[in-house]
Amino acid sequence: MAGRTPIPRDDALPQMAELFDPEVMAPFLGDTLEREDVVQGVAIPYNRYRPGRDLAVHYEVTVDGTTHHAVAMSSLREELSGLVGTHDLVERAKLVAGRSPASRPFWWDARLRALFQWLPFDLDLPALSERPGALRRRLADAGVPLSPDDGELALLQYRPRRRVALRLDGHVVKIYRDEKTYRAGVSGLEAAAHLGAIRTARGEAFVPEWLLTVQELLPGDPLARRAEVASDAGALLAELHASPLAGLPPLLPEHRLKQVAASVKVVTAVAPHLAGRAQALLRELELGAPQLDANALVSAHGDFHGGQLLVQDDGYALIDFDLLAAGPPAYDLANYAGHLIPKEAPDIAFAVDVLDKLVAAYGRRPPFLPWYLSASILRRARVPFRNFEPDWPRGIEIMIDAAEAAIRL
Numbered sequence: 321m322a323g324r325t326p327i328p329r330d331d332a333l334p335q336m337a338e339l340f341d342p343e344v345m346a347p348f349l350g351d352t353l354e355r356e357d358v359v360q361g362v363a364i365p366y367n368r369y370r371p372g373r374d375l376a377v378h379y380e381v382t383v384d385g386t387t388h389h390a391v392a393m394s395s396l397r398e399e400l401s402g403l404v405g406t407h408d409l410v411e412r413a414k415l416v417a418g419r420s421p422a423s424r425p426f427w428w429d430a431r432l433r434a435l436f437q438w439l440p441f442d443l444d445l446p447a448l449s450e451r452p453g454a455l456r457r458r459l460a461d462a463g464v465p466l467s468p469d470d471g472e473l474a475l476l477q478y479r480p481r482r483r484v485a486l487r488l489d490g491h492v493v494k495i496y497r498d499e500k501t502y503r504a505g506v507s508g509l510e511a512a513a514h515l516g517a518i519r520t521a522r523g524e525a526f527v528p529e530w531l532l533t534v535q536e537l538l539p540g541d542p543l544a545r546r547a548e549v550a551s552d553a554g555a556l557l558a559e560l561h562a563s564p565l566a567g568l569p570p571l572l573p574e575h576r577l578k579q580v581a582a583s584v585k586v587v588t589a590v591a592p593h594l595a596g597r598a599q600a601l602l603r604e605l606e607l608g609a610p611q612l613d614a615n616a617l618v619s620a621h622g623d624f625h626g627g628q629l630l631v632q633d634d635g636y637a638l639i640d641f642d643l644l645a646a647g648p649p650a651y652d653l654a655n656y657a658g659h660l661i662p663k664e665a666p667d668i669a670f671a672v673d674v675l676d677k678l679v680a681a682y683g684r685r686p687p688f689l690p691w692y693l694s695a696s697i698l699r700r701a702r703v704p705f706r707n708f709e710p711d712w713p714r715g716i717e718i719m720i721d722a723a724e725a726a727i728r729l
Contacts, residue, residue, distance in 0.1 A: 325710050328590040332372040332396060335432045339377050339392050340364065340708070349381055349390055352422045352436070359383055364708040368481055370582075371589035373397060376480040381421075388421045389439040391480045392432070400435040401428045403443065415449045416441045419472065440472070444481050444497045447530035456488075462525035464491060464534050487537060491524060494533045501642070502531040508641030509535055511565050511619075518559055519637040538630055538637050546626025547664055549636075550656075550674045553629065554681030556636060557652055561618035571620055571647030573609040576692070579699045580605060586702040591716050598701065598720055604727060605695055610688040612648055620647030625659035649686035653678050658696030658726075662704070662718040668725040671697075694727035 327340040338344045342362040350359035359381055366378040374395035381388045393400055403409055404427060416425050416438075425441035428434075435443070442448045447455070453470045460466050466489055473486035473493065483501065486493040496502040509523030525534040543549060584602045588595040621628070622643025630637040657665075657675040665671040675693065679685045697719055704715030 323710075325708060326713060328705075330371060330375075330589065333375055333394055335394055335434060336375060338432060339375065339394070339434060340367075342379075345379060345392075346381075349379065349436075350383075352424065352427070352438075353383070354423055360385070366479065367706060367708060368479070369586060369590075369706070371585055378478065378480050383421055389475070389478060391437050391439075391442075392434045393436075393443070393481070394432075394434045401430075401433075403435065404428045409443070412446060412449050413441055415451055419451075439475075439478075442480075442484070445484055445495045445531075447495045447527075447532050448484055448486075450530070455493075458527060458530070459488075459491075459493075459525060459534060462527060462534070464525045466491075488534075490537045492521065492535050492537050494535070496531045496533075499531065502528070502533070505533050505642045508644045509533060511568070511644050512641045514565060515560065515563050518556070518563070519632070519635065520641065521637075521639055538632075538639065540630030540632040540637055543626045543629055543631060545664065546629075546656075547660055547670070547674045549626070549629070550677035551681040552636060553624075553626070553656055554653070554678035556629075556638060557621075557624060557656075557678070558682045560621060560638070561649055561652070563619045565619040565644070568619060568644060568646040570614075570617065571622060571643075571645035571651060572612065573691075576651070576695050576699065577602075577606055577609060580695050583699050583702045586705065587716055587720075590702075590705050591713050594717060594720055597724065598698065601694070601698055601720070601724055601727070605691065605698070608691055608727070610648070610691055616648065617646040618649050620645050620649075620652050622647065622652075624652035624655050626656065627659075648688060648692070649682075650688045650692040653682060653686065654689055654692035655696045658693055658700065661697055661700075661722045662715050665722075666718075668722040668729075671722065671726075672729065690727055690729040693729070694723045697723040697726055 327337055330336050346359045346362045361382040363380045364377060365380055368376040377392045379390045381390055413425050419440055420438045422438050426437040437443055440448050452472055456466050473488045476485040476487050478484045483496045494505055496505060506526050512520045521535040521538050523535050580602055584598045587598045622645050628638055628640050656678060657671045660671050701716050701719040704712035709715055
């Protein structure tokens with residue numbers, strides 16, 4: 321049908337054809353509700369795909385005017401079907417009774433060979449299933465001031481099989497899948513407390529048994545146009561990089577290359593007509609990887625882009641220090657400019673103009689900017705597909721065009 325979002329093919333995961341089709345999934349998910357509610361629409365805001373290995377698809381399901389969230393998971397390496405009857409998960413499912421739109425919050429479908437779940441049940445995030453009252457009591461015990469209420473927490477961001485961010489009164493609750501990412505979240509909040517004049521969210525509580533952190537919810541609005549505040553962003557970044565934070569993990573070129581390689585693998589699978597170009601650029605980046613001076617590393621944000629800035633009445637706040645590390649100055653600068661493609665920056669010329677403004681406000685042009693700009697763009701080349709944008713093949717092509725041009729600067 322004309323106008324439908326393209327769906328790639330993976331012979332190892334043939335169920336992709338249906339799992340990515342909202343017209344198929346709307347009646348399928350509707351049948352699981354076991355009541356008279358009507359599914360009015362299904363959108364796919366995010367997916368996590370590893371070619372030939374596994375897939376997780378996040379669905380936003382509109383039911384009688386209310387948005388609910390469901391996830392489908394398929395894997396060749398993880399026996400998901402055997403999880404349905406396990407005692408721990410069956411007991412956890414009881415916690416979401418009456419809160420999930422379906423009486424069965426998770427189930428295995430043999431035909432699609434996929435495990436499905438309705439939030440707030442989540443296979444990988446046990447704390448998300450906890451009843452709101454119990455969660456509030458646990459956080460109150462940890463010293464978080466909360467009003468008495470049993471209402472559900474508001475969903476801020478959800479990444480299936482990874483993490484979730486929730487709003488609770490004037491606080492942000494983050495739940496992580498594993499100990500490693502939880503510890504990074506804790507370390508980031510603890511380090512951010514020593515940033516001095518930089519405004520950021522204050523860590524308020526850590527609950528290790530639930531892999532959960534709590535931080536204050538900062539006032540402010542997201543940026544309307546990220547390119548327009550490049551000078552302010554560059555000045556803020558200079559202040560962050562000058563902050564003497566000790567004990568940060570190193571952020572080396574091989575870490576970026578590993579991310580780029582994962583992105584290229586997805587691009588190769590979903591857009592084979594672009595595979596040769598993406599793979600050739602990856603090889604060029606590998607051969608030209610910078611040799612860093614350990615004495616020149618700075619306190620790098622690790623994921624610096626316009627979405628991490630909040631506009632406040634008299635300035636900006638910087639959030640999300642989960643990836644805080646000791647890295648080269650070019651890393652954060654290039655990341656900000658690279659994030660503009662393809663939505664806000666139609667081509668590399670626009671991104672370079674923004675980068676020049678960032679650098680001018682930053683105060684100096686650090687080495688390796690072309691390499692990091694190219695790597696940051698190619699790392700995100702899978703994003704149009706990950707977000708299942710209507711014309712994701714064209715989005716990927718624009719990003720590869722820009723990444724190829726960036727390394728020639």
